[in-house]
Amino acid sequence: MRVKIYQINMDRDADNVKFMGTDARKSLHLKEAVDPSIYDEVFNAEIKETDPEEIYRRFNTEGHPLHRGHSLSVSDVVVTDQGAFFCDSIGFNKISFDESKPENLMRVVYVEPGEKPYTAEILHTLQAEQKAVGGLIEPIYNEDDTILVGNEESKLISMAPISSWTSTAARKIRPHPTS
Numbered sequence: 001m002r003v004k005i006y007q008i009n010m011d012r013d014a015d016n017v018k019f020m021g022t023d024a025r026k027s028l029h030l031k032e033a034v035d036p037s038i039y040d041e042v043f044n045a046e047i048k049e050t051d052p053e054e055i056y057r058r059f060n061t062e063g064h065p066l067h068r069g070h071s072l073s074v075s076d077v078v079v080t081d082q083g084a085f086f087c088d089s090i091g092f093n094k095i096s097f098d099e100s101k102p103e104n105l106m107r108v109v110y111v112e113p114g115e116k117p118y119t120a121e122i123l124h125t126l127q128a129e130q131k132a133v134g135g136l137i138e139p140i141y142n143e144d145d146t147i148l149v150g151n152e153e154s155k156l157i158s159m160a161p162i163s164s165w166t167s168t169a170a171r172k173i174r175p176h177p178t179s
Contacts, residue, residue: 001050004079004099005043005059007069012038021074021089034086036098039077041121042069052078052085052092068118108132113160134159 008018015030017038025032045066049055058064059072072078076087077097084097106124110132111117122128129137129149138152151159 001046001048001081003043003045003047003049003055004041005055005067005069005072006036006039006077006079006097007042007073008038008075009040014038017075019074022086022093023089034077034095034097036100040069041099043067050080050082052080052087055080056087056092065116066118068120111162113162 010018017025017030020028020030022032043059043064043066045064047055047058047064049058055078056072059067063071069076072087074087074089077095078085078087078092079097079099084095084099085092086095101121104124105121107119107121109117110120122132126137133149133151135154135157136152137149140148140150142148151157
């Protein structure tokens with residue numbers, strides 16, 4: 001079954017409701033309705049689990065290689081064929097959840113040092129792109145119309161390399177000194 005998991009993006013969480021259940025929201029006189037605009041999709045794939053409780057167990061014990069968020073927790077939303085479910089302090093509550101996304105999202109292949117690449121969506125703004133690379137952006141335009149974007153100052157500030165393949169390959173092809 002196709003399952004999607006949404007988690008609150010703290011940059012858009014003006015009311016600080018991340019990890020807050022329904023009762024806590026009520027006690028602070030916050031609106032009970034879940035605001036989809038502050039959520040990011042952190043998982044979207046086919047898995048065998050179908051019940052929200054089974055999905056919760058899976059993502060808090062085994063995990064999944066395509067999951068890009070923290071372990072399932074209070075305030076997360078799980079979307080299955082049966083609908084959308086809010087992870088509350090105890091159990092799940094069925095909710096209405098608009099999965100539409102902002103128009104200025106762009107799909108990227110995101111690569112972090114020592115990690116496998118994954119697809120993600122980020123806002124197509126200078127600020128979001130700079131945040132994604134951890135500084136000033138440097139675009140590299142390829143012949144196939146793809147664009148690599150990295151941190152312009154990565155070497156100057158000693159950022160970890162994405163892959164050690166090039167340095168390893170260079171060591172392998174370097175001639176050995178003769179004695």
